[in-house]
Amino acid sequence: MxxxxxxxxxxxxxxxxxxxxxxxxATRSDFNTKLLPNLA
Structure with a gap:
């Protein structure tokens, strides 16, 4: 390759x-801290 x-x-x-x-x-930790609490 x-x-x-x-x-x-x-x-x-x-x-x-x-x-x-x-x-x-960074994206994953950002996702876990900001998006997941809002979705729950």
């Missing part, structure tokens, strides 16, 4: 994955 993107450095890919993981984590 990574060979499809030869112009990306391994470090760039790692940073992108870290960013995506942090985004998902």
């Amino acid at each position: 990574l060979s499809d993107f030869p112009y990306l450095e391994e470090e760039d890919i790692r940073q992108a994955l870290d960013y995506a993981a942090a985004l998902v984590k």
